[in-house]
Amino acid sequence: MSYPGYPPQSGGYPPQAGAYPPQPGAYPPQPGAYPPAAGGYPPQPSGYPPQPGGYPPQAGGYPPQQPGGYPPQPGAFPPQGPAMGYPGQPGQPMAGYPRAPSPNPSMPGYGGAPAPMPGYPKVPSPNPSMPAYGGGAMPIAPQINRGFRGTIKDYPGADPLKDVEVLRKAMKGFGKFNEWRSLADLVKDLHSELSGDFRKLVMAMLKTPAEFDAYELNSAIKGAGTDEACLIEILSSRSNAEIKEINRIYKTEYKKKLEDAISGDTSGHFRRLLISLSQGNRDERETVDISLAKQDAQALYAAGENKLGTDESKFNAILCARSKPHLRAVFLEYQKMCGRDIEKSIIREMSGDLESGMVAVVKCIKNTPGYFAERLHKAMKGAGTKDRTLIRIMVSRSEVDMLDIRQEYVKNYGKSLYTDISGDTSGDYKKLLLKLCGGSD
Numbered sequence: 321m322s323y324p325g326y327p328p329q330s331g332g333y334p335p336q337a338g339a340y341p342p343q344p345g346a347y348p349p350q351p352g353a354y355p356p357a358a359g360g361y362p363p364q365p366s367g368y369p370p371q372p373g374g375y376p377p378q379a380g381g382y383p384p385q386q387p388g389g390y391p392p393q394p395g396a397f398p399p400q401g402p403a404m405g406y407p408g409q410p411g412q413p414m415a416g417y418p419r420a421p422s423p424n425p426s427m428p429g430y431g432g433a434p435a436p437m438p439g440y441p442k443v444p445s446p447n448p449s450m451p452a453y454g455g456g457a458m459p460i461a462p463q464i465n466r467g468f469r470g471t472i473k474d475y476p477g478a479d480p481l482k483d484v485e486v487l488r489k490a491m492k493g494f495g496k497f498n499e500w501r502s503l504a505d506l507v508k509d510l511h512s513e514l515s516g517d518f519r520k521l522v523m524a525m526l527k528t529p530a531e532f533d534a535y536e537l538n539s540a541i542k543g544a545g546t547d548e549a550c551l552i553e554i555l556s557s558r559s560n561a562e563i564k565e566i567n568r569i570y571k572t573e574y575k576k577k578l579e580d581a582i583s584g585d586t587s588g589h590f591r592r593l594l595i596s597l598s599q600g601n602r603d604e605r606e607t608v609d610i611s612l613a614k615q616d617a618q619a620l621y622a623a624g625e626n627k628l629g630t631d632e633s634k635f636n637a638i639l640c641a642r643s644k645p646h647l648r649a650v651f652l653e654y655q656k657m658c659g660r661d662i663e664k665s666i667i668r669e670m671s672g673d674l675e676s677g678m679v680a681v682v683k684c685i686k687n688t689p690g691y692f693a694e695r696l697h698k699a700m701k702g703a704g705t706k707d708r709t710l711i712r713i714m715v716s717r718s719e720v721d722m723l724d725i726r727q728e729y730v731k732n733y734g735k736s737l738y739t740d741i742s743g744d745t746s747g748d749y750k751k752l753l754l755k756l757c758g759g760s761d
Contacts, residue, residue: 457663458694460648460686470719471758517707518749524715530565531573533558536712537566538574541585548590550712551582552677553695555597556684563600589632590673596640597681603643613649616642617657620650620665625658630669639681647685689724690732692717696725697733700744710741710753718756726761736761 487506491513507526514522524532533554540547555563570578582594616638623634639647651662658665666678684691692713699706699713717725729737738760741753 457661458683458686458690460651469721469723470717471722471756472718516749517711517745518747518752520707521711521715521749521752524711529716529719530562530569532712532716533562533566534570534573534578537570537578538581539708541581546585547708548586548673548677549680549695550709551594552597552680553684553712555594556681557688557691558600560600560602560604563598567598567600586673588674589636590677592633593636593640593674593677593681596636602641603646605643606645608643608645608649610649610653613646614653614657616646616650617653620654620662621658624669625660625665632670632674635666635678639678639685644685651682651686687728689721690728692721692725693728693732693737696729696737697740700740705744710745714753714756718758722756722758726757726759730761 487510491509503526507523510522510526511519527535536550537554540550554566558566567578570576570581574581578598579595582598583591586594619634620638623631638650642650654660654662654665663679663682666682667675670678680691683694695709696713699709713725714722726737729740733740738754738757741757742750745753
């Protein structure tokens with residue numbers, strides 16, 4: 321089925337003569353495709369490493385390159401200076417994990433949409449009694465930038481010597497303290513002294529964010545079976561700069577490219593989805609063009625609900641390359657156009673790992689804190705606790721958006737995250753998780 325005015329003629333979207341997507345080249349897009357090169361992402365020239373403000377940040381970023389920084393410089397442990405510098409240096413605002421933009425950035429341009437586009441398909445709603453949002457799917461979060469929303473903040477005036485003394489007393493009789501010359505020595509001794517889930521939690525907190533993500537991705541891939549949900553969770557929620565750094569650390573630590581590890585352990589369209597996400601090539605501009613959002617909504621409809629069979633590659637190209645503010649607008653236009661939420665359409669059109677992966681990507685784009693609240697709730701409900709998921713999310717989001725996750729949790733499940741952690745864990749493991757949670761709601 322074709323629609324008047326779609327695909328666009330010369331001067332339309334993308335900015336070149338020809339159909340959508342542009343040929344040749346497919347994915348990633350060629351010059352002139354979406355996103356447009358001028359002012360687009362990645363920035364030209366120089367690409368990666370990112371410009372000032374990116375990750376890893378330049379001078380003044382995290383980890384700070386100055387005496388007393390973390391991890392310690394050669395010469396040793398504990399680092400000298402007025403403060404240890406972890407998780408941040410005194411006087412430096414901590415902007416989350418790691419200096420990433422807000423997981424739910426503002427969506428300028430949306431809301432003042434023009435009148436319906438001529439030729440916009442008048443598709444009858446398959447659910448006429450459902451004029452608004454379909455029940456059961458995740459709503460799109462309001463675009464509010466509240467600044468730093470983590471629970472673990474900088475500690476001005478931290479004294480590493482005092483911290484070492486506290487650890488020495490906590491592990492009295494261990495007999496190796498005069499041998500601590502680096503972080504690796506401390507990690508080794510803590511690993512020997514602690515046990516169980518408490519040890520796993522402490523070890524996770526001693527890694528940098530990118531090191532921990534690389535470790536979790538490797539653990540999800542290696543051995544019998546693959547933790548597909550972990551792969552999607554990390555790759556769909558991190559910024560381009562964070563994913564580039566994860567790739568760098570993964571290759572250094574595990575002697576192979578992350579893309580090769582994913583290729584060897586997955587298959588089909590799900591493999592293509594993961595590899596696309598692992599490139600870190602998403603457009604990160606925050607402006608939204610409603611006419612382009614409508615065209616992408618039409619393309620998704622034509623690739624799924626309005627087609628015998630499903631063009632999974634079209635979903636992959638749009639969901640993995642477009643900016644998150646743009647995709648939120650696409651999802652709203654899709655709902656208006658066909659009367660069904662994009663999540664519902666994916667569930668109808670796909671199956672298996674690809675279905676669950678695509679749905680998770682959509683949920684994370686719609687409402688990142690809501691997505692993590694749902695992951696935490698599923699990790700604790702029912703018999704047994706998925707401690708690996710619980711630890712990963714509590715550690716990785718404690719310096720990013722834990723306050724927002726807590727709000728989503730109590731709104732969606734009727735009780736606080738703090739309460740559920742308290743009832744599902746015990747001992748020192750519970751105490752440290754509650755510190756990361758930061759309080760009850």
